[in-house]
Amino acid sequence: MAESKNLAPGLAAMTTPWTTGSPMAWQDVDDEALLDRAARGEDAAVDAFVERFGDRLCSFLVRLVRDRAWADDLVQEVLVRALHEAHRYDPEWPVVVWLFGIARHLGLDLLRREGGQRRRASHLARPEPAPAAVTTAEHREFQIALEAALQQLPEEYRSVFLLRDGESLSYEAIGEVLGISPKTVSSRLHRARTALRSALQEHLPR
Amino acid sequence: MTKNDDTSRSDRECIRVRRRVTAFVDGQLDARERAATQQHLRSCASCMQEARDLARLARATHNLPPHRAGPGLADRVRCGLADRRSRGLANLDTSASARRGRSWQHAFRTPGVRAAAAGILIAVVWGAGFIAGRSSEWLSGTGTGEPSAGATPGLEQRLVADAALPIVVDPEFVTSGREVLADLAWAECLPAPARRPMLASQFALFELRERAAAVLDRAPMTDPTRSLAQLVHDFGRTLADQRAIDWRAWSSAARAVQLAVPAYPDVEARAIRRPPGIEARPRRAPEPTIPHVLANCGAELSQPERRDLAELLRFKQQLVRDTLTGGPAAAASRTTTFLSHWQSSSTSIGSHSETHTTTSFRLATGVRAARTLNDAGRGDAPELVRLIDRMARDLGIDPTVDLPLRR
Numbered sequence: 001m002a003e004s005k006n007l008a009p010g011l012a013a014m015t016t017p018w019t020t021g022s023p024m025a026w027q028d029v030d031d032e033a034l035l036d037r038a039a040r041g042e043d044a045a046v047d048a049f050v051e052r053f054g055d056r057l058c059s060f061l062v063r064l065v066r067d068r069a070w071a072d073d074l075v076q077e078v079l080v081r082a083l084h085e086a087h088r089y090d091p092e093w094p095v096v097v098w099l100f101g102i103a104r105h106l107g108l109d110l111l112r113r114e115g116g117q118r119r120r121a122s123h124l125a126r127p128e129p130a131p132a133a134v135t136t137a138e139h140r141e142f143q144i145a146l147e148a149a150l151q152q153l154p155e156e157y158r159s160v161f162l163l164r165d166g167e168s169l170s171y172e173a174i175g176e177v178l179g180i181s182p183k184t185v186s187s188r189l190h191r192a193r194t195a196l197r198s199a200l201q202e203h204l205p206r
Numbered sequence: 207m208t209k210n211d212d213t214s215r216s217d218r219e220c221i222r223v224r225r226r227v228t229a230f231v232d233g234q235l236d237a238r239e240r241a242a243t244q245q246h247l248r249s250c251a252s253c254m255q256e257a258r259d260l261a262r263l264a265r266a267t268h269n270l271p272p273h274r275a276g277p278g279l280a281d282r283v284r285c286g287l288a289d290r291r292s293r294g295l296a297n298l299d300t301s302a303s304a305r306r307g308r309s310w311q312h313a314f315r316t317p318g319v320r321a322a323a324a325g326i327l328i329a330v331v332w333g334a335g336f337i338a339g340r341s342s343e344w345l346s347g348t349g350t351g352e353p354s355a356g357a358t359p360g361l362e363q364r365l366v367a368d369a370a371l372p373i374v375v376d377p378e379f380v381t382s383g384r385e386v387l388a389d390l391a392w393a394e395c396l397p398a399p400a401r402r403p404m405l406a407s408q409f410a411l412f413e414l415r416e417r418a419a420a421v422l423d424r425a426p427m428t429d430p431t432r433s434l435a436q437l438v439h440d441f442g443r444t445l446a447d448q449r450a451i452d453w454r455a456w457s458s459a460a461r462a463v464q465l466a467v468p469a470y471p472d473v474e475a476r477a478i479r480r481p482p483g484i485e486a487r488p489r490r491a492p493e494p495t496i497p498h499v500l501a502n503c504g505a506e507l508s509q510p511e512r513r514d515l516a517e518l519l520r521f522k523q524q525l526v527r528d529t530l531t532g533g534p535a536a537a538a539s540r541t542t543t544f545l546s547h548w549q550s551s552s553t554s555i556g557s558h559s560e561t562h563t564t565t566s567f568r569l570a571t572g573v574r575a576a577r578t579l580n581d582a583g584r585g586d587a588p589e590l591v592r593l594i595d596r597m598a599r600d601l602g603i604d605p606t607v608d609l610p611l612r613r
Binding site for chain 1: 224225226227228229232234259260262263264266267268270271272273274275276279280282283284286287290
């Protein structure tokens, strides 16, 4: 017994190795490695993961579900699910493709459930203002008109447009997110842009 | 060739090009398509205008202004993650389930989650299988793990072999299954008079596994809510009819079923309901969770014991997290760190008047640690099992804890 007691490191010493973590430059860690570390429960990695993808997911989801409060809930759910189910991630595609796939799936599911009853375009938060240097009254007006026009697009066109013009994903990546072929992506994007062009004709910068 | 033919060919060409012009503007065409499109645009003013308009729109809409995520997102994600990972351990009260059910409901209609629900159910059944296997040993008094004389020949071996198959589809629920087993292992640590014979009908168990698998096979096509609820409920009734299960075993299974509540709200109302014949929880029955002991046995515990139990709890949580995220190797690493403390406090049990409950918890935690080490193929597992056996004997507790570790 005495021998065993000598082995005892004590309570304080016990906690230290369980909670180690060293500060590091997360911008140098690629998406995949960051996902891996965050999924392993490294608190700093979770922070960095949220920092890296939170706003992007929020931007997509606000415009997809057209409700700021819903989007906030969904962003949290997407990130939790991504980290919790990181073992399902297919490294053939960038992490962001996987994240947007989850986001779109959850967003559509919510819209289906709510059946559009709580569609509240008026609750849609205004986007962050662009930097002062590029913000003109005309530009601002264009942004407002664009957001309004986006709300009118059917979801299948809106998602394609958001992933292309909001996220600059390739047609192949968008196809992976939405489960459609790159050709279908191209045709939906064309329809989306054609519709937006008509809606924004008078606001388009020359 | 007539003028009409030329016009119609030109129109068809325009339609083809306009279908591609968005991809052209985005630079997503291959070289051949790009060249063909460029050639047409040079000779067709209206298509050229279309391309220019779309390019102008693409420039204007590129990089849509961001919507910033709400404050405290990282904290909320961490909490959500911890919640998701510890759900197997949590004492889920109905209101909490209802809240989660509402806000998470949308997340649980996917095939992946249905698969996870399959995992839960199988974990429940697996846990019950553990009861069955263990209880036959108690009843036969052999403690060797051999099938008892009354069991259907070959069936128990089949169940044991079946349990070893990787049928649990989601790693989370492997852990959930282990949690159920950990609780059951704890129940085994109870002193002999407190133990209740828990002879499950092995045939019913086997049947349930088969039928659950069949229901879940159909899950992508049909909502399995009702079928699963009915199965679990029937299972409880079968066991109750045979007086083969007590409240503790039932509640362990029911807690695992509760994990499925957000996915299948109907399961909650029907499966968690205590089947007739299973007696209500005895008022003074010890609880299988450390926080409960800490909260309710405060007067019985000395300060060092309380600290010790809190440490056990923290270890248990960390271990679950490690198992989930890092697999057996990570869990084994944490276990090794933990064990020196565990051993030193456990070997001093006889030196003060520790309650039987805390001793049982300590043993159950040791069993868990041993299982973790064993899973990781670590050589120190047998040593730990020997220690557990010695402790159990010293304390007058039946040392038939965690027999699967004995080779």
